[in-house]
Amino acid sequence: MWFFRVPQVVFGEDALSFLSTLGIKRACIVCDRYLAAAGMPQRVMRFLDGAEVAVVSDFGEEPSLGDVERNLTQVREFGPDWFLGLGGGSSMDMAKILFALYERPDISAYDITPLVPLGLRKRARLALIPTTSGTGSECSWAAVLSDEGHRKNELASPEIMADYAILDPSLVLGLPKGVTRNTAVDAITHSVEAYASAWRNPYSDAMAEKAFELIVNSILRVLKDPSDVTARGNVHIGASMAGSAFSNSQIGLAHALGHALGSHFRVPHGMSVGLYLPSVVRFNSQAVPERYRRLNSLVPDGIRKGTLDLSLQALFSEMGQPLSVDEAGIDRSRYLESLEGMVAVASESTGTVGNAKDASTSDIRTLLLSVLPEK
Ligand SMILES: [Fe+2]
Structure with missing residues (x-):
């Protein structure tokens, strides 16, 4: 028996506007510090009218366990009902891991495995919004965590797959x-x-x-x-x-x-x-x-x-x-x-x-x- 998994995919030039239909009350936008400095979260906030928003961005490329723990404190204090992972693979993977650990404060990142049911989605849901066209993280149930030696550790669980992958080509028009x-x-x-x-x-x-x-x-x-x-x-x-x-x-x-x-x-x-x-x-x-x-x-x-x-x-x-x-x-x-x-x-x-x-x-x-x- 096979199980094929994909998120619900929203695609098109106005795909971002779909966010306004989700009834989001407290959005945690997870995006790396470079994109945050470039004003990328503001492109999304336009569609979050009336919602409280926290931008979680204290991390760069190839996030490590230390990055996860530091940002998790901010996430827990804020208490989101939605995680919006915005960026390339690092930002979207970070959103997946923060989402899982926010839902399950009793586990560590390395407990995210396909073999153990996590029981997520009791407190929040997850939408991923890629700003590059490549990693495919918005459609995968894996997340990469780097260790200090830059070795990549792959975490995976069907439950960290996004509820929605929002593909808006206008977000990649300015890519170098x-x-x-x-x-x-x-x-x-x-x-x-x-x-x-x-x-x-x-x-x-x-x-x-x-x-x-x-x-x-x-x-x-x-x-x-x-x-x-x-x-x-x-x-x-x-x-x-x-x-x-x-x-x-x-x-x-x-x-x-x-x-x-x-x-x-x-x-x-x-x-x-x-x-x-x-x-x-x-x-x-x-x-x-x-x-x-x-x-x-x-x-x-x-x-x-x-x-x-x-x-x-x-x-x-x-x-x-x-x-x-x-x-x-x-x-x-x-x-x-x-x-x-x-x-x-x-x-x-x-x-x-x-x-x-x-x-x-x-x-x-x-x-x-x-x-x-x-x-
Ligand atoms: Fe790849």
Whole structure:
């Protein structure tokens, strides 16, 4: 028996106005300090007429347990009836964790697991509003918590999935080009990995395939003309669908390797996973040949090559996504020094477990070296 989970999705240029229909009395807007300083919460407050609002923003990228505990004090003092997670993956994941710990003051963040019912939604509900098009966190039941060494710990429970995912393309129109590119590469990687996942299913297949088609056929238009609302909307809902795809199957080796890189070097998440995706597709190609042929047929003419790995390289190159350690600005000798540490992190990742093809330690080492071409 399978259970497929998605939040109720609200999509469109005026999607934010849906907030005014929820009868919110005390809204806790969770968004990182950069977005708060940029005035992003005010975009949402316009639709919270008559509600008391607290902005919880004392955290940055890759929040840690310390960040959670510090912000939880403010949340508990305020006593919200709604959590509105506003931002990229870090802000939305923080909202999920704060929501769970507000509802359950007797547990710690690491008690959030799929195996134990939490009994949430006695005091509040959760809406997630992405301001990037990539992480898919608004549609997933996972939340990432970093430890001090930048290792990512994945918390998961079906109960921390949002009640509503509110996708308003007007929130991403002003995204800088670099963030647009990194987050889109992340979403493309989610769709490709979900489609080939060992735990794939008809539901995740449909989400992954359409997400891939929407994003690869619109992202170059977005990068050329960031104000193209139709293309932005395609990438925005595509990224959410890719989130639903991997949340209902699993990510794969490109994420395992990207997380390993991220544990040793400060590289944006999307850039990290995209660095390895073409090599991982090559590695998996004998395991899922028909699936990759199908995805490759969806790549637009002019970019498409004979195989999916080459098409992805061509697309990424056109987007400006690095394809090697050198292009990513990582020092070669430091990369080699960190190699065994990265092999260890990748080997323990859930992405390795759910990958289309089993990968040995030696395979993982070879894949990590595949982005370090001989000089
Ligand atoms: Fe990702």
